[in-house]
Amino acid sequence: MNTLRSESQQRERIPTEIHDSSESASRELAAYIAGRIRQRAAEGRSFVLGLATGSTPVRLYRELVRLHREEGLSFSNVITFNLDEYHGLGRTHPESYWRFMHEQLFNHIDVPADQVNIPDGLVARGDVFAWCRAYEERIAAAGGIDLQVLGIGRTGHIGFNEPGSGRDSRTRIVTLDALTRRDAARDFLGESNVPRYAITMGVGTILDARELVMLAWGEAKAEVTALAVEGPVSDSLPASFLQLHAKVRVLVDRAAASGLTRLRTPWLVGPVEWTPALARRSVTWLSQVTGRPLLKLLDSHYGEHGMAELLTEQGPAYHLNIRIFNETQHTITGWPGGKPNADDTHRPERALPHPKRVLVLAPEPSDEMLGMGGTIARLASQGHQVSVVYMSSGNLAVPDTEAAAAAELLMSFSEKDGPAQYARTRAVWQKLMAQDGEEGAAPAAANEQELRRLKGLIRRGEARSALRTLGLPTEAATFLGLPFYEKGRYRQFRPGLEDFEMLRALLVRHQPHQVFVTGADQDPSSLGALCFDLFRKVLADLKGEAWLEQCRVWLYRTPDKRWAPHEIDMAVPLSPDQLAQKVQAIYQHRSQRSQSPSRGELHSEEWLQAEQAARELAKAYDALGLAEYEAIEAFSRWKG
Numbered sequence: 020m021n022t023l024r025s026e027s028q029q030r031e032r033i034p035t036e037i038h039d040s041s042e043s044a045s046r047e048l049a050a051y052i053a054g055r056i057r058q059r060a061a062e063g064r065s066f067v068l069g070l071a072t073g074s075t076p077v078r079l080y081r082e083l084v085r086l087h088r089e090e091g092l093s094f095s096n097v098i099t100f101n102l103d104e105y106h107g108l109g110r111t112h113p114e115s116y117w118r119f120m121h122e123q124l125f126n127h128i129d130v131p132a133d134q135v136n137i138p139d140g141l142v143a144r145g146d147v148f149a150w151c152r153a154y155e156e157r158i159a160a161a162g163g164i165d166l167q168v169l170g171i172g173r174t175g176h177i178g179f180n181e182p183g184s185g186r187d188s189r190t191r192i193v194t195l196d197a198l199t200r201r202d203a204a205r206d207f208l209g210e211s212n213v214p215r216y217a218i219t220m221g222v223g224t225i226l227d228a229r230e231l232v233m234l235a236w237g238e239a240k241a242e243v244t245a246l247a248v249e250g251p252v253s254d255s256l257p258a259s260f261l262q263l264h265a266k267v268r269v270l271v272d273r274a275a276a277s278g279l280t281r282l283r284t285p286w287l288v289g290p291v292e293w294t295p296a297l298a299r300r301s302v303t304w305l306s307q308v309t310g311r312p313l314l315k316l317l318d319s320h321y322g323e324h325g326m327a328e329l330l331t332e333q334g335p336a337y338h339l340n341i342r343i344f345n346e347t348q349h350t351i352t353g354w355p356g357g358k359p360n361a362d363d364t365h366r367p368e369r370a371l372p373h374p375k376r377v378l379v380l381a382p383e384p385s386d387e388m389l390g391m392g393g394t395i396a397r398l399a400s401q402g403h404q405v406s407v408v409y410m411s412s413g414n415l416a417v418p419d420t421e422a423a424a425a426a427e428l429l430m431s432f433s434e435k436d437g438p439a440q441y442a443r444t445r446a447v448w449q450k451l452m453a454q455d456g457e458e459g460a461a462p463a464a465a466n467e468q469e470l471r472r473l474k475g476l477i478r479r480g481e482a483r484s485a486l487r488t489l490g491l492p493t494e495a496a497t498f499l500g501l502p503f504y505e506k507g508r509y510r511q512f513r514p515g516l517e518d519f520e521m522l523r524a525l526l527v528r529h530q531p532h533q534v535f536v537t538g539a540d541q542d543p544s545s546l547g548a549l550c551f552d553l554f555r556k557v558l559a560d561l562k563g564e565a566w567l568e569q570c571r572v573w574l575y576r577t578p579d580k581r582w583a584p585h586e587i588d589m590a591v592p593l594s595p596d597q598l599a600q601k602v603q604a605i606y607q608h609r610s611q612r613s614q615s616p617s618r619g620e621l622h623s624e625e626w627l628q629a630e631q632a633a634r635e636l637a638k639a640y641d642a643l644g645l646a647e648y649e650a651i652e653a654f655s656r657w658k659g
């Protein structure tokens with residue numbers, strides 16, 4: 020943790036503490052909150068706590084529950100105010116913030132129900148204004164908020180104060196930003212189910228709290244957090260208003276901190292130790308900011324961009340340029356499993372053994388295609404034994420419309436000769452029909468086992484079809500179906516021992532030479548991050564096994580989170596045909612296509628994003644002065 024306001028933090032306008040993990044940050048904050056609550060209790064006074072929902076505070080709430088259960092922390096003197104609620108959702112809707120708060124926190128602690136305040140999602144439109152004023156009055160009557168916990172959205176929102184929200188805005192109804200709705204699409208089982216409006220405390224309401232703590236985890240929050248902390252105060256990024264508060268701090272994990280100047284370009288804010296990795300990062304950055312290829316950088320460019328020290332230590336520019344050019348050049352290979360009978364001194368992967376046993380782990384079907392479809396095709400065509408392991412069934416991401424179509428197909432198929440199956444399928448179908456069109460209804464009976472089984476089967480079929488598109492046999496697919504996914508919902512999954520054992524057994528059975536895995540640095544409560552964490556724990560447990568010593572782990576990313584060139588250890592170029600094949604494979608995941616393209620949501624289609632990401636990476640390599648490819652898929656080697 021780093022609270023010191025040092026030279027390297029000179030650009031940070033909000034005190035920012037970087038923690039090793041979201042767990043340690045959440046524990047620290049929970050202990051702090053507990054201290055404040057106890058202090059007030061000792062004085063016979065109440066403590067007014069402002070709360071947020073979403074994935075970010077989940078670990079904080081777990082820790083508060085633990086403190087209550089195991090360390091006797093009482094919440095009887097606590098009054099809570101939540102930031103926001105979707106408009107149009109009743110309390111029992113699976114995605115209502117009322118339900119979220121009760122499931123995550125209130126049901127497990129002793130806060131009296133009449134001291135809990137959450138905006139009411141069902142206030143009639145005409146009554147919203149008066150209702151919001153009353154909410155503000157309730158906050159004032161409680162003595163104002165002592166401490167407000169905040170998350171940050173990728174639009175820079177706090178609460179649901181989207182860009183454009185003014186410094187003095189108060190509790191009100193707002194329209195959700197398109198990006199915010201897209202981010203919530205998973206939870207609502209489709210973007211079109213996400214409400215368009217929400218009731219939120221205003222920026223002014225938030226700034227009135229006596230103390231603010233904003234939390235951010237995972238790489239997806241890095242850019243927006245850096246802007247909020249280091250950028251100008253502006254209503255185009257409402258979180259930047261926090262800079263105006265006298266008592267505010269931001270807690271981040273390493274991934275969310277990675278956009279801050281002290282981590283992204285530390286040479287600009289003080290002396291650094293010029294490790295080989297930092298030299299590569301800074302020279303690549305220099306090429307990008309000057310718009311010049313690596314081999315055309317001059318000493319003067321280094322000098323003008325805070326890198327004179329690097330020149331003195333490792334220069335002149337001519338040598339540095341060539342060194343970094345070669346390092347980057349050596350990341351490129353058309354042989355992701357290693358090239359047999361070739362000198363592999365400067366290749367990212369070993370030549371031997373050949374062929375290799377390759378495991379590709381996908382948190383849910385289609386992740387592997389988005390991140391590395393072209394590479395999978397290459398590995399298979401180069402003779403390696405490729406197994407794609409789908410860790411979860413992915414059934415939560417199948418819209419009801421797809422399930423209804425499949426149920427109808429199954430019904431007509433089994434009508435004559437499978438009466439029992441027919442009856443079961445018909446029951447599922449009837450439920451789907453009954454909820455169709457119900458305003459504010461939960462989009463799917465998410466816990467209905469038979470429905471989820473059907474949706475899981477849809478995804479299996481799509482995954483097999485995608486593998487076939489790449490020329491792989493259907494047997495290349497293993498559907499692990501980890502149980503934690505079947506028992507949970509997005510943002511609320513909790514992998515356990517059973518999941519650990521299943522993944523462990525799989526790895527022991529395969530004894531792979533190469534594993535491709537994703538999810539490192541993602542939001543810790545996301546499916547990808549949980550799957551990665553499970554994998555990490557299994558590897559730690561297997562440490563010392565002879566086969567594991569010989570196994571290399573490669574990280575891939577899905578297009579929502581792209582590699583910067585300096586992070587890449589292996590770059591696999593794709594020809595135009597190979598790129599087209601990859602896109603075709605992604606396209607097989609029919610159930611994942613946008614449900615309402617007519618509303619201008621087509622740009623969010625995954626295959627388009629994947630294609631664009633691979634093309635852009637090729638352009639980035641080209642701009643560095645390397646060969647010009649159509650597209651590139653990239654990997655970073657995980658060193659554990």
Ligand code: F6R
Nearest residue numbers: 071072073074075170171172178
């Ligand atoms: C939730 C809220 C939002 C979230 C933000 C981040 O009450 O007010 O501002 O904090 O959207 O959401 P997650 O934590 O899910 O990434």
